[in-house]
Amino acid sequence: MENKNSEIIRRFNEKYGTELYCYLNYSKxxxxxxxxxxxxxxxxxxxxxxxxxxxxxxxxxxxxxxxxxxxxxxxxxxxxxxxxxxxxxxxxxxxxxxxxxxxxxxxxxxxxxxxxxxxxxxxxxxxxxYNDPSIVVDTHVKRISKRLGFTVQTDPVKVEFDLMKVLPKNQWILWNLHLITFGRTICFAKKPLCKECFLNDLCNSKDKVV
Structure with missing residues (x-):
């Protein structure tokens, strides 16, 4: 499981990079x-x-x-x-x-x-x-973390604590950024594009489209 999780993280970093950014615009x-x-x-x-x-x-x-x-x-x-x-x-x-x-x-x-x-x-x-390592559990993180086997929980707080146990701290903020992009482009809530997914071979979700 640990090797699988590490490979998923590696592929996310390779696909989407490791630069931190924010989807919301703000100046203050x-x-x-x-x-x-x-x-x-x-x-x-x-x-x-x-x-x-x-x-x-x-x-x-x-x-x-x-x-x-x-x-x-x-x-x-x-x-x-x-x-x-x-x-x-x-x-x-x-x-x-x-x-x-x-x-x-x-x-x-x-x-x-x-x-x-x-x-x-x-x-x-x-x-x-504050660049304080933290995990933001939004709808994409909750859905995809479960699909990829990083948690079995549905409650956001329980998902957050599960992810804190399995993700390296330097990936906590990135996990949210990566999964938002992934959820918006490939791993949709309905009809995910599994055949085009770069994690297809590592995903055993019941939602998987064969």
Whole structure:
């Protein structure tokens, strides 16, 4: 199993490289936080389209803290769950200003206490802003990690801890990046392109298309 996992990791690195990057556009730390909150049940591409205007309209953390929640909701309407997301962003801005002097906290424990922030969002921040090895479990990571035999779990937190046991730390952030690309181009939730897959010989998933 260990040799198989190592070979899968090697092929991912060979196919997609080992450079770290982020699918969400941002220029300030809090923008990455808000974009990640907005990305729940939505594509990164769509979030980037909306935030391009959003971050110009509200050009500071203070502007978000003072913003009318209903107006923010209208601004992000197309992203879905806009009412909860708008409330969380405005509340989050206030907490960051009042408790952290406008900075983002560093630890997982502090991050998940922010409005609208769970482990997934916190790990995005830790990995991208602080280069702190972390595993982000989104829909692609959960689905594909199970298909490839890295976990049998479906709960995101349990998947995260399983992956922490089997992945080298230097692959934690890359795993999410690789699986997002892989999930968007080959390993679809429905009708995966198994015959074109560079991991075909290593995959024993029940979802495999022969």
């Amino acid at each position: 730390p809090y923008e990455l936080l808000f974009s990640t909150i907005l990305s729940a049940q939505c594509t990164d591409e769509r979030v980037n389209q909306v935030t391009e205007k959003l971050y110009k309209k509200y050009d500071s953390l203070e502007a978000f803290a003072k913003a009318d929640v209903n107006e923010v909701a209208r601004d992000i309407y197309s992203l879905g769950f806009y009412q909860n997301k708008s409330k969380n962003i405005v509340k989050c801005a206030k907490v960051l200003l009042e408790k952290y002097n406008g900075n983002l906290p560093v630890t997982l424990e502090e991050l998940v206490e922010l409005p609208g922030v769970g482990r997934k969002t916190a790990n995005v921040i830790r990995g991208n802003l």
